[in-house]
Amino acid sequence: MAFSLPYYAAKVRLMVRAGTGVASVDDLRGLRLAVVQGTTAERLVRAQHARAGFQLLMARDYDEAFRMLRERRAQALALDDVLLEGLRATSKRPDAYRIVGAPLARQSESYALVLPKDDPAFKARVDAALAAIFRSGEMAQLQRQWFQAAVPPYGHRLTVEPSPETLTLWETGGRPDNAQDASASSPTSPTSGS
Incomplete structure (x- = not known):
């Protein structure tokens, strides 16, 4: 995979x-x-x-x-x-x-979609679509829609805010190796010390 x-x-x-x-x-x-x-x-x-x-x-x-x-x-x-x-x-x-309590590890766990191993063209299309969603701000909208709303079966509110690590993933287009570039150019980046 x-x-x-x-x-x-x-x-x-x-x-x-x-x-x-x-x-x-x-x-x-x-x-x-x-x-x-x-x-x-x-x-x-x-x-x-x-x-x-x-x-x-x-x-x-x-x-x-x-x-x-x-x-x-x-x-x-x-x-x-x-x-x-x-x-x-x-x-x-x-x-x-x-x-x-504090997290049990310093490093966060990254979530990704599982894809077929032998289809690099499909992976490239999926990655491009995700990067576009990150750049457009649609990912933040989806976060609000699905992670900050009432959920079944009892209608209690789910109030999950995106973590600083998640925000960094979105700001860097899902490429953590771009985090330094994003923090240098974004005054609101969670890695910029603001």
Whole structure:
């Protein structure tokens, strides 16, 4: 498989039930942390497992991991922040959950489209279309439409703002190697120190 230009950046964080007193991985000693098998979150929490002393619960998918938290079989769930926000917003009581603590890694995870490996012409067309959406500002409009709106089934608002890393991807046309050029020419760039 091949990948398109990246279009979104997320960081792995923790979600807990409100009022638990858990504010970071370090607060999980002796407690249970749910994670989806095979994800970046699994790799990151495994690296902290021995030091932090929590019990690791493996889930097959996002729904099962969230069910572990909802049913109190786990005291925390580690996953990409944007996915945590979606799980929280689509629950019956989003106010019952909090996303807490610093990201579990400094580097963000870039999201991209999966493409056929042996079709460079198609990849070039997809990348050109994404770059055009970034340049036109349409990506920011799509972010507002889909990530800052009421979501089914209960109509709770999803209030996900694009991260500085995501804004940089859009400003650089999805090419992180152009980030320095964009920050030098854009006074509002998140990498320019403003």
